[in-house]
Amino acid sequence: MDSISTTDGVRIYFKDWGKGQPILFHHGWPLSSDDWDAQMMFFLNKGFRVIAHNRRGHGRSSQTDTGNGMDTYADDLAQLITALDLRNAIHVGHSTRKSNHRPTPMSGQSVNHHGGLLLQKLNQGDFPI
Numbered sequence: 001m002d003s004i005s006t007t008d009g010v011r012i013y014f015k016d017w018g019k020g021q022p023i024l025f026h027h028g029w030p031l032s033s034d035d036w037d038a039q040m041m042f043f044l045n046k047g048f049r050v051i052a053h054n055r056r057g058h059g060r061s062s063q064t065d066t067g068n069g070m071d072t073y074a075d076d077l078a079q080l081i082t083a084l085d086l087r088n089a090i091h092v093g094h095s096t097r098k099s100n101h102r103p104t105p106m107s108g109q110s111v112n113h114h115g116g117l118l119l120q121k122l123n124q125g126d127f128p129i
Helices: 033-044 070-083 095-100
Strands: 003-005 011-017 022-026 049-053 089-094 114-120
Touching: 003 070, 011 033, 011 070, 022 033, 033 049
Parallel strands: 022 049, 022 089, 089 114
Antiparallel strands: 003 011, 011 049
């Protein structure tokens, strides 16, 4: 399985590699899950399960003209976490991913059930080669 279908029928693509404590990577606009490959390989080789998803409208997820607000992105994330049964996950994100860590109207619960949270604001030129 490399995607889930949300309650409103949108396909959310993800990569899910390895076993161990999960680390969930969240990309910002206009990136995709592919931008995390180097970090995912690093942590995969350290024994972690690594997951990166494409937000709706990005990468290999459905291209949508509605539902692109932060509440919907947070709902999509909550559905992905449930579908993959992620427990004690460490969340790593930058840019707009920070907005996903709050209660959501659709799920009625916070997506904050994680084992850790790393939020990074990167400026242009901060990305490692």
